Amino acid sequence: MMMLFLLFLSLASHASSSKEQHVKSIFILAGQSNMAGRGGVVNDTLTGITTWDGVVPPECLPNKSIFRLSANLTWVEAREPLHADIDVEKTNGIGPGMPFASAILANRASSIGAIGLVPCAIGGTNLSQWERGSFLYRQMIGRAKAALLKVNDNGASMRGLLWYQGESDTTSIEDARSYKARLETFFGDLRLDLQFPMLPIIQVAIASGSGPYIETIREAQMGIDLLNVRTVDAKGLTLEPDRLHLTTPSQVRLGEMLADAYFQLIPSTTSNNARRNGHPCLIIHFVIGLLWTGMTT
DSSP: OHHHHHHHHHHHHHHHHHHHHHEEEEEEEEESHHHHOOBTEEEOTTTOOEEEOOOOOGGGSOOTTEEEEOTTSOEEEOOSSTTTTTSTTSOOOBOSHHHHHHHHHHOTTOOOOEEEEEEOOOTTOOGGGGSTTSHHHHHHHHHHHHHHHHTGGGTOEEEEEEEEOOGGGGGOHHHHHTHHHHHHHHHHHHHHHTTOTTOOEEEEEOSOOSSSOHHHHHHHHHTOOOTTEEEEEOTTSOBOTTSSSBOHHHHHHHHHHHHHHHHHHSOHHHHHHHHHTTOHHHHHHHHHHHHHHHHHO
């Protein structure tokens, strides 16, 4: 019996190690509920209980080249809902993470390899809860670093942050007016703490909100003008009956839009040339990192 138990542990360890060996490109998923995913989540008006309908579109089906970092910091096959063990206080459904990864892999010109998604989004959070030093910020940085550490010997790299947040900041005029400056600070802090000053960031301009200052937040998001930051506009995508969360088809479309933005930000030819020429982009990031460190010390 003991031999069988040890054999099981060995096989489990090998399986986990095998997953880690495959991950080449890591993306952080952070923000609030529309990043965590509420597509297909319905509220029973009689009981008040929310449930996910369990419908998984083709773009969100498991793929042998898409992994996710679980809550206990192990790489597992990515399946919907991606944030089930992260945003544990809420009912999770379809989000943009899986369709994003599927669209990235579908681009044959890309040499990005197997994708590792790092879910960090928590529903109902405002930007102040993501500020440097907060629990959510420290958890996100810790998960990102753990993701890299587990594949450090595999030539894997952090490819970017997908950020969708702002609905909760529409309730306060003070929060809305200060949003742009606070968001720029957040992006800067994130890059500094990950030691990646040019980390690609793709944020989503909100399509809905909890309060009356939606347009103020949208203007702030659309006004972000930082290097290697792109904004994808969710306005016009269909919402669930709650008028706050994106439907499953909208989440699929958003994921595809995020992938398009990523390829515009980092053309596929760049990754191909980097592979042929000894990763010159890494040298560029190293030099920029030195300059960044000099400016901030």
